[in-house]
Amino acid sequence: MVQHQTHHLDAVFHALADPTRRHMLRRLAEGEQSVGELAAPFQMSFAGASKHVRTLENAGLVRRTVRGRTHICRLEPAPLEAADEWLRFYERFWGERLDALERELKKPETTTPSGGCDD
Template sequence: MVEFQTHHLDAVFHALSDPTRRAMLRRLTEGEHSVSDLATPFNMSLAGASKHIKVLESAGLVRRHVQGRTHMCQLEAARLAEAQEWLRTYERFWTSRLDDLEEILRDEDRAAAQAAELLPKPENKPRRTK
């Protein structure tokens, strides 16, 4: 199993806990954007957007570089991949549990079908006609 550094995961999940930062990350999947571009949909100041971007940067999810006077942001997906790998442990757990539940339900269906076969069949009496 892959060993995860707890502080990295903590930072990633903290960064992802905010809907604004998640939306910013989603926009960055389309390509590089300026801080101004990222701030626009939220009607927030550049300083406010910059604070969100700093959280994303500290989590290792975003890289920022300067082009002239414009700060450009780019998605760094490696930390997201680490978080996804960590979550896969729980996916395997739930998949196993759901497989167990499916087997129980199939056993119950088989038992019900067998019980139905053992029940006496209703007799087909001829109908009287008047």
Template sequence: MVEHNAPALDRVFRALADPTRRAMLRRLADGEHSVGELAEPFDMSFAAAAKHVKVLEEAGLLSRTIEGRTHRCRIEAGPLAEADRWIAYYQRFWTGRLDDLETALLRHAHQKKRSRK
């Protein structure tokens, strides 16, 4: 598989590696939130939440608009779709490998059963 946009994919997976950022994205899947609203469920400062938002923004996973002093965040699905395509490729690979293993195990069990007779 040729990865045409590997640096962007690297940023997406780096951003998704953190459970706090994944939780923030999950909240954004329900609609727009301010940075302060994204920080609420966590024991963290606004500055810490803003750093997480910046990582997500740099990965292209969210976009931010500024309304006065409020930064509104919205999820961006494109990079997630790209990550999903990357994962799907390997899912097909492993599904095929596991199917081959199942076939080999069934063949082995059948041969073992026949040799007992």
């Protein structure tokens, strides 16, 4: 099983907390993109966009392959899955009836059903 450490989530959520970077991920969902292609839609300087790609890469959301002089990026879904997993802990709070979940949660000392040390 993949270890979802807390500082991973820090980086992942932080990377997602920016519209430019989220937009880049959406583009990458359509297929591989060079840094230049990723940067193109934005007003900002090329170097600026390149830094966004870098933070995505540092968060593990993007993997880069250098082919010639162009850097080809592709989506790395694992950290997104980790983030989703974290979020889904709260799934019962939406959708479900509230009184039902209150009963569920009042069961004493069932600290974390998923048994993790994550926060």
